[in-house]
Structure formats: structure tokens, C-alpha cells
Amino acid sequence: MKKEHLLKRLENVDLPELLVVSHKARLKEAILGGTSTRHVIVQSPPQRRIVSWLEGVVSWLRGPVWRPALASSLTLIVIGAIVGVVFYLASPSPAVIAADIVKKDPGIQQRLSGAGDIIIVRVEVRERMATVVCGRSMGDFIEADVDITGRTVVNTKRFEGLFIPEVPLEAQDNAVKIASAEPTVKAMLDKGATIGRIFPIFSSISSITIVDGSILMVNPAATQAVVPIIFNEKIWMVQVNLEQNKVERIIEPQFKLSPQLDIYYLLEQT
């Protein structure tokens, strides 16, 4: 084929221009979730205006008897409202209460595999009920239905979304290097073990959200990572400290390779 002919084809090809509207909307929602907007504080009027306003009130109160009585009643109502608002603001929101219930529930503590504190990924509140997605480092995720009024967890089930942990590439290479130098790991690798998909430790993840039904955790500055070593159909979790270039610990196999465990379904195979 002549070069000119190819160039013409490239220049004149009918190109696709598509748009998946629902993806655009949902991605935007996920990205902008946890909105932090700046609140502009309106400055109070100058002191002079406050003084003149007070003077006006005092002169008005010097009128008929009913005026002081009305003023007293209004004052009590205002004080009561302020106390109510303060109390309301000081009270935790239903979402915070639901998260707290989940974290302290003994059944959930027992149910969640993995190590470390329970991490709350998402809380959705509907009236006096909430659905909380939570998990633990190197464990699975669950959805817990919470009765906020009764302060109990009424139901739990495995979170069906996918798990998308991400560690930057250069950190991944470093993590593999550190793990491979560990004698126990080296011995397994020498016998044909393979390295799975590297993922971050929850405590060092900078953002966690849910996108299209999957849990997305982003860790641009990974300091800790886990290198799964797959050997004899079992998986050893090698926790690596990227800052100190050392293996923190090796966790004995807790998971088998299984398509049901989505994260391991995605691991590299031999």
C-alpha cells in the first residue's frame, strides 16, 4: 500500500464519537462525592451599629407594660431555640451514629476478616435506618443494615461490589523487590510461586469511595502494600513497608483461589 493512500485513509476515516450519559453522570457523582465547599462567613455589622440598635430597643422597652413582658417571653423563646440548635449541632448525625454502631457491634467485629480497625466506606441513611459498607485491611467487605433508633445491626451480607485497590506502579515494583528478598518468600518463588496483584493497606489509602458499585481505593503515596504470593493454590499475604524497605509480616493463607472472591479472581495466574 502506498504511503499516500494510507495517509488518506487515516485522515478521512469515519471516527466514532460516543457518549455514555449515565457513566458520565455517575462518575461525576463519585468524583465530587464528599463535597467540601467553602462557606463564606458574613462579617457582623460594626460595633457602632450594634450600640445604636441596642439603644433603640431600650427606648422601645420603656413604653407600655406589655412590652417588657413580650420582650421577656421572646427572650426565653430565643434562648430555648439557641439551646436546641446547639444541642442538635453537638449531636452526631445519623450517619455517624450508624457507623459507630457498626464499629462496636461484636457480631460484625467477629464477622470481618483481616486485621486492624474497621473501616467505614459508605453510609446511606433512610429515615431511621442506615446501610453501612465496611471492611478491614486485607479482608472482605460487608453491608450492614442498622436500626439507628434501636442502635442495633439487624442484617449483614457480603458486599457484592468489586474491590479496586491501587498502588502506584513504581511502588508496586519496589514492593515486589522487598518481598522477594524475604527468605520465606524467596523459597516459595524458587519453587514456582507467583506474585498476585499488589494492593495498599487501608490505613495508608488517601481516598476511598464507591464507583459504579465497586469500591475504589486510591493511594498515590503508598507507604505500605501487600504482595500476595500464590503457592499451591493458597495465598500468603506479605505486608511490605515501602518507606523502611522491609517486610512487616507474612500472613498465613486465609483465602483460596476462588472466582467468588473477586479480588483473587483478578490475580495473575501461573
Place this chain on the structure above:
Amino acid sequence: MIKRDTPSFSGQSEAELVKRAQHNREAFGELYEINYQRIFNYVLKRTANVQLSLDITSATFFKAMNQINKYRWRDIPFAAWLYRIASNEINDYYRKEGRRNISIDKISELADTTDFADEVNQAEEELSKHEEFLLLHKKLAELPSIYQEVIVLKFFEKKKIKDIVEILGKKEGTIKSLLHRGIEKLREKMQ
């Protein structure tokens, strides 16, 4: 063509909008609205796969969101930075031999509305009608990624050389050389 300092639909210049976006999510949302379609379609032209393109587009904007604080305005369009992130995501995907974080089939299965699945199906159907593009893409995909990048940017995205320089961060001479060699290699593949 990437327009420089294009006014956004909020009336601000791009430079002002980017600066605001570094500490205001709504401002980033504006940048997202302006750039979503061009990034998605660029990825689509690179991959010729709707679902993969959605995945990579998501990853691109998440990365941009997380790294925007480090972005320094240098009178280069913001879109150029997004193109570069998207290119890196695409290269990363293929470097890992196609194994990414999420299973493409699983996205379809787990979509909690039929609207999403329907839209994706429609998009795939629409894409399948572009036979000439798919044929060219098939041959293009056999080339090293650096050639794919420059060819797609030049011919499918209709970028000028100076735009490609800004996106890929390479010198003009390098880009021209890559284009020349890329076209030669593509021509050999098409024989």
C-alpha cells in the same frame, strides 16, 4: 485543536478555573464537564473498546482529581495533562497484558440500572458500525504504544504537532520522527 485559555461555561478563563479546582470540587466538576467527552473518545480511539474506555476514563479523572494540587499552570491547556494521564493509563493497561483492576464483564453484571447496560450496549453497537476505523485500529494496535499514541493524536484526534508535543512532553522533532516511523510500520502491517 486544544484551545488555549478557553473560557469555561462559568465565564472564567481556564487558568482561573484550574486554580479554583485545586481546592474546590465544584470547580473540578466544571473541568470534568468540559473534558469528559474528549477524554472518553480519545481513549475509545486508542482502545476501540467501550467498556474498557469507561474504565480508563474513570481512572483518568480520579487520578486527575487526586493530583490536581500538584498541577502547575504553564500556559498549556489543562486537557493536555488529562490526555497524558489517559495515555499513561492505557499504556499501563496493556503493559499488564490486559489484566486490570476490574473485570469488564463484571461491570455489566453489577450495573444497578438497566439504563447503564443499555447505553453501553448501544455504544458498542454504534462503535461496531465504524468498520474502517476498527480495521485501522486493529492494525494500529499491533504497533508499539508510542506509535499508536502519536498516530491516534494526529489523525484521529486531529491534533497539531505542537499540541502533541504538549500532551506527550516530547520535542517536536521526536514527534515528527515517531509519526514518520509509525506510519511506515503501519503501512507494512496493512500490506
